[in-house]
Amino acid sequence: MASVAKNTYHHGDLRQGLIDAAISLISEEGISDLSLRQVARRVGVSHNAPYRHFEDKEALLAAVAEQGFQALGVAMETARQGMSIDASQRLEAIGIAYVKFALAQPFHYRLMFGDYHDNLSKYSALAEAAQQSFMVLVSTIQEGQAAGIFRSANPVDIARVAWSLVHGQSMLALDNKLQIEQGEEFVAFLKFSSQMLLQGLAGHSAT
Amino acid sequence: MASVAKNTYHHGDLRQGLIDAAISLISEEGISDLSLRQVARRVGVSHNAPYRHFEDKEALLAAVAEQGFQALGVAMETARQGMSIDASQRLEAIGIAYVKFALAQPFHYRLMFGDYHDNLSKYSALAEAAQQSFMVLVSTIQEGQAAGIFRSANPVDIARVAWSLVHGQSMLALDNKLQIEQGEEFVAFLKFSSQMLLQGLAGHSAT
DNA sequence: ACCTGAACACCGTTCAAGT
DNA sequence: ACCTGAACACCGTTCAAGT
Numbered sequence: 264m265a266s267v268a269k270n271t272y273h274h275g276d277l278r279q280g281l282i283d284a285a286i287s288l289i290s291e292e293g294i295s296d297l298s299l300r301q302v303a304r305r306v307g308v309s310h311n312a313p314y315r316h317f318e319d320k321e322a323l324l325a326a327v328a329e330q331g332f333q334a335l336g337v338a339m340e341t342a343r344q345g346m347s348i349d350a351s352q353r354l355e356a357i358g359i360a361y362v363k364f365a366l367a368q369p370f371h372y373r374l375m376f377g378d379y380h381d382n383l384s385k386y387s388a389l390a391e392a393a394q395q396s397f398m399v400l401v402s403t404i405q406e407g408q409a410a411g412i413f414r415s416a417n418p419v420d421i422a423r424v425a426w427s428l429v430h431g432q433s434m435l436a437l438d439n440k441l442q443i444e445q446g447e448e449f450v451a452f453l454k455f456s457s458q459m460l461l462q463g464l465a466g467h468s469a470t
Numbered sequence: 471m472a473s474v475a476k477n478t479y480h481h482g483d484l485r486q487g488l489i490d491a492a493i494s495l496i497s498e499e500g501i502s503d504l505s506l507r508q509v510a511r512r513v514g515v516s517h518n519a520p521y522r523h524f525e526d527k528e529a530l531l532a533a534v535a536e537q538g539f540q541a542l543g544v545a546m547e548t549a550r551q552g553m554s555i556d557a558s559q560r561l562e563a564i565g566i567a568y569v570k571f572a573l574a575q576p577f578h579y580r581l582m583f584g585d586y587h588d589n590l591s592k593y594s595a596l597a598e599a600a601q602q603s604f605m606v607l608v609s610t611i612q613e614g615q616a617a618g619i620f621r622s623a624n625p626v627d628i629a630r631v632a633w634s635l636v637h638g639q640s641m642l643a644l645d646n647k648l649q650i651e652q653g654e655e656f657v658a659f660l661k662f663s664s665q666m667l668l669q670g671l672a673g674h675s676a677t
Numbered sequence: 678a679c680c681t682g683a684a685c686a687c688c689g690t691t692c693a694a695g696t
Numbered sequence: 697a698c699c700t701g702a703a704c705a706c707c708g709t710t711c712a713a714g715t
Contacts, residue, residue, distance in 0.1 A: 277679090293585065298707060309681055311709085320708065373585055376645055378500065378577070383646055393647060416662065423639075423648055424663045428631070431638030438583055439590055440600060441630055455623065456631045463670030484698090505688060516700055518690085527689065 278316040280306050285327050289370045294377070299323065324374060325386040331375040332389070336396035338364045343403060350407030355457040357403060358429045362453060365433035366445065373437060400425055414466045421464065428460060485523040487513050492534050496577045501584070506530065531581060532593040538582040539596070543603035545571045550610060557614030562664040564610060565636045569660060572640035573652070580644060607632055621673045628671065635667060
């Protein structure tokens with residue numbers, strides 16, 4: 264008997280359906296008003312069904328954050344490959360793609376760094392997704408070191424600095440604390456930042 | 471008639487009492503579980519009294535954030551004056567004091583950058599306190615430019631870069647995303663970061 | 678296995694009174 | 697003016713059942 268779609272929805276993948284509903288609700292109304300019951304309502308399921316797939320509300324949010332890191336990693340990797348082999352250009356392209364991701368999905372980005380995962384050992388999939396996007400930075404820095412255009416410090420430390428810079432820019436921009444209007448002026452600021460970072464990154468023998 | 475302290479507490483400054491109670495509750499249990507009713511209970515007042523002083527819960531949190539920025543500004547200014555006149559050393563000292571402030575008061579720091587003030591025009595006192603702490607950075611950078619040791623770009627842009635860096639470091643450290651254990655190793659990382667930033671900041675004619 | 682409604686202990690906020 | 701208790705519409709989570 265051919266399976267016919269039922270209108271109860273949840274014969275499929277309720278877990279992913281809940282995540283999708285949470286993401287779209289968050290992008291519409293932000294995080295602070297998001298309730299588990301609301302997510303269940305949007306999916307067409309009782310307010311209690313989510314507990315079959317998530318231990319509590321925090322676990323659902325952790326899954327949403329995890330998918331955010333996966334998407335961010337893809338955006339960074341795409342930016343990296345869109346550039347020629349020059350590691351400086353690649354690093355700048357990654358940084359700009361990173362901040363643009365944050366600005367395009369402000370609530371989702373903020374959720375990825377929320378304080379709801381104090382015990383991140385509990386959410387290992389989330390930690391792993393974050394680690395994976397971080398590795399895009401590390402490997403690009405190693406490329407630059409191999410090419411002799413970046414100084415020879417610990418590449419993980421350098422990546423931490425770069426990540427801190429783009430994360431700080433993203434968060435402060437989302438908070439309207441940088442006092443720069445979006446558009447050309449903001450992109451100019453991002454390029455100024457990466458130029459400063461790259462100069463700090465240059466090998467000692469640079470001109 | 472000499473005024474005798476009553477045990478109703480709130481004959482004094484209920485507004486500040488609520489802020490203090492919120493700060494201590496936050497430092498004990500974090501932000502996510504903080505409720506307005508809990509704050510009122512701690513102060514010994516009905517769950518409704520706070521509405522005499524704050525329009526809603528968000529307004530109380532904004533006041534808490536504002537006092538956080540004032541304390542942060544003091545910490546930065548103290549670090550600046552504790553250093554000799556050299557602008558590079560001052561900038562590094564400010565950066566380290568900044569991150570230490572964040573790590574010492576993790577919940578309070580996070581609250582200062584929460585998304586609860588989308589319309590920050592509504593909380594002008596908060597915006598002003600943030601601006602004031604930012605100016606400590608700007609003026610230190612101007613000092614370095616006047617002394618000829620920093621490049622001559624827009625000092626506000628440079629300050630934005632520096633703020634982004636320390637804010638990113640603070641947030642990622644609070645999130646346990648930097649994978650560095652606190653202590654000497656972390657301070658070494660902070661010094662490495664500021665060294666990189668300072669090299670990027672150096673004037674073109676630097677050796 | 679997966680989903681359900683009822684129930685519990687909490688919220689933020691509003692309102693009509695009290696002093 | 698400032699504070700109060702009662703009330704409303706919501707939560708997150710638990711539990712005992714239903715299929």
